[in-house]
Amino acid sequence: MADAGGTSGGGRVAGWGSDVVADALAALDIPYIALVPGASFRGFHDSLVNYLGPDGPQMIVCLHEEHAVAIAEGWARVTGRPMAVALHSNVGLMHGSMPIYNAWCDRTPVLIFGATGPVDAHERRPWIDWIHTSADQGALVRPFVKWDDQPGSAEAAVESVLRGYQIAATTPKGPVYICLDVGMQEASLQREVRVPDVARFAPGRPPAAAPDEVERAVDMLAAAHAPAVLMGRMSRDTADWQRRVAFAEALGAPVLTSIHRPPAFPATHPLHVLPVCGEWPSVAEADLIAGADLILSFDWLDLGGYLRGCIGTASTQKPPQARVIHVSLDHTMANGWSKDHYALPPADLALYADPDQVVGQLAAALGVRGCSAAAPLCPDALHNHTHWQSSVTPPASGADHAMSLELFAHTIAGFAASREVSFARLPIGWPGDACAFSHPLDYLGKDGGGAVGTGPGHSIGTALALKDSGRLVIGVVGDGDFLMGVNALWTAANLQVPVIFVVANNRAYFNDVRHQERMALTRNRPVENKWIGQVLDNPRPDIVRLAEAQGFAAEEVGTPDALIQALEAAELRFRAGQGTVIDARVGGY
Structure with a gap:
């Protein structure tokens, strides 16, 4: 780790531009970098091997760029943290673009390094450097990454790595792309370039709902006779998981989860009355939604489309009769190119906050009101519902x-x-x-x-x-x-x-x-x-x-x-x- 003064660990002295990029990566304590080797990042590769050595991330050698990105995404799906990937020039980025899009749609953090160049045409080798250089390489993936950059100096590269990590790991999470010019990588440093204390550039805490919004949500839940809870994109953290269970028990309402996402609630719990939702709404799901007078959605994937499927309409012209509380930050990712923002959902109360933060707020509010699993807020919500496993x-x-x-x-x-x-x-x-x-x-x-x-x-x-x-x-x-x-x-x-x-x-x-x-x-x-x-x-x-x-x-x-x-x-x-x-x-x- 870089110390508070910004010097490199292990007594290293950066001699080349790519050494500084490697220092920034090491300071972030990223354990792995998946790659298919390529000449465009040969300087960066050398810095990882011969400059960082055992202090750097372990290299994961792949046989295709698609696998490198997919492995990094699989790792992040468990940990919630970005892993690094290196892709060779424009050709490697084109190979890797499909799993980058997957990571975007999954809202999974991945820190992707690419390379181009030399940007200075005078420095290009005949033939090969020309076809592996693009004027705006990030444009290939810009519609489905959270951010991209092509730093022009070693100092700018440090900031780019720190900003890229911060953006990738900020909720809603997603992939970022940093393109390293060959000229910058292979330039000999004639000055000291320092990596600052990375803790000062860490991602912030996911946003919570305003207190008055939490109060209104609890009032709506208290007035409901047949609420239903949809748990979608939520964390893998066990403390968050236990908090969701405690909240659902305090509410006493049926909970649904989807096979599209990792489980956000135990399917074996008595409140998970139906099987895990599949590709399309089942008759039982449609009946449950039709009978609900309040729907509480925690970042449910395609909430608008799911509700339309349950009530049998193809447009927004016939929204569900139930009132809807929609908890999500996903609207911040909509950019127009990809339609993974899905159908526009109705919401009587839209809470633009992190779902697990809101669960904690609602659980605390219900606890203040004296609710518990033994005395749920909505004791009649499970009327006529038996558990699917029976x-x-x-x-x-x-x-x-x-x-x-x-x-x-x-x-x-x-x-x-x-x-x-x-x-x-x-x-x-x-x-x-x-x-x-x-x-x-x-x-x-x-x-x-x-x-x-x-x-x-x-x-x-x-x-x-x-x-x-x-x-x-x-x-x-x-x-x-x-x-x-x-x-x-x-x-x-x-x-x-x-x-x-x-x-x-x-x-x-x-x-x-x-x-x-x-x-x-x-x-x-x-x-x-x-x-x-x-x-x-x-x-x-x-x-x-x-x-x-x-x-x-x-x-x-x-x-x-x-x-x-x-x-x-x-x-x-x-x-x-x-x-x-x-x-x-x-x-x-």
Whole structure:
């Protein structure tokens, strides 16, 4: 860490521009930097290796820039802190742009370093430096990063790193991009450049609601007979988790969570009356929302669209009858390019504050009013609601050639029930009644951008963050997702970071098969053609051999019993430090 006077730790004396960038990174105590090496940041690379040495972040070498960003995002999804990434020039940034967009949509902090140049055309080598230099490289990702910069001096680079970290880690969090000119990196320093005390530039505390707004919210809750609470984007912190439970018990209202986000409330709690919400509102969810007279939303993903889906309208012209308290800071991220601000939600009280801060304020206010779990504020809110687990019937095993997705999911959930498991990812169609989450790290959510290929990187980043925690890390991914990101597994093997992948292999881009089926039915065209352009066959990708080539153990299974046996064997390997891929045949093609 840099001391209060700003000198480098370890007796280092910066001699080059990139040394100063490395000093700033070390002062922030960032443990890892994921990268695919590139000549554009050769100066920075040298500073990390030969200047910082063991005082700097550990390098995570990747085989593709997409994996580097996805691993960093997976790590941040657990820790809530930015990890560093280095991307080579404009070409590396273009490779890495998709998972950067995912991090943006996920509101996940990532500190991304790029490089260009030399900006001075006189210094460019023939051919290669010209095609790897852009006039405004940050423009490639500016619509989906919180901030970008291209500092022109070593002094400016220090400020850029500190500002970038501060912005990335400030709620709502997100990725930032800092482009390092080759000329600045490789310039010999003829002066002292100091890194200040980074504690003076730390992110501030997330904002809370004004006291009068909290008072009004409590009054609205007290007047409600059938409130419903939607818990969306919230922290992984266990103290925040416990505070949410205490608040919900003091209120006594049903709570919903979504499979799009990591769990914000235990699905096994009596107040979580319905299964975890899936891709679209269920009939039971629609009935609950229709029967509510107050909806309290804590940064629910696409609140406006969700409410429209529940009440069966496609526009703002028919808002729900219930009053709405909307707690979110997400409007501050809207920029017009990406439409991830979603549908405009109605709000009778909009609290522009951090959701977990507001939970604490509301919990304190309810405590002052003498409320507790034994005497909830809304004692009749659970009328006619029974807990979803009381009616769960796992699907029976059929005579099919492959497991159904439902049977597959319940088999894995049954295995996890007696273990501390962190599901780094779950695939499309995973049933909500196979989500008995009871801890904030039981599941880390979907990819915010709805892309394909990030599942392996996210799972590896999650495993890196949870290494030595004792938690079993499982990434359940689709075959398309796995095949696009399979060589990310080499990085996990190289780092000796174990992770278990279970591939839901339906041997097709099955989500799009269903879209083609819908088109054919709508247009009165042959439904049997829905498979054309979708099937992964002839030859069938050999997932087992692809996994083994990356240093993983692997096997193929096709029945629930075989899946359980494979998971038990994978757990033993995981405890011994080796990763496993299970290629599970599920219903589909």
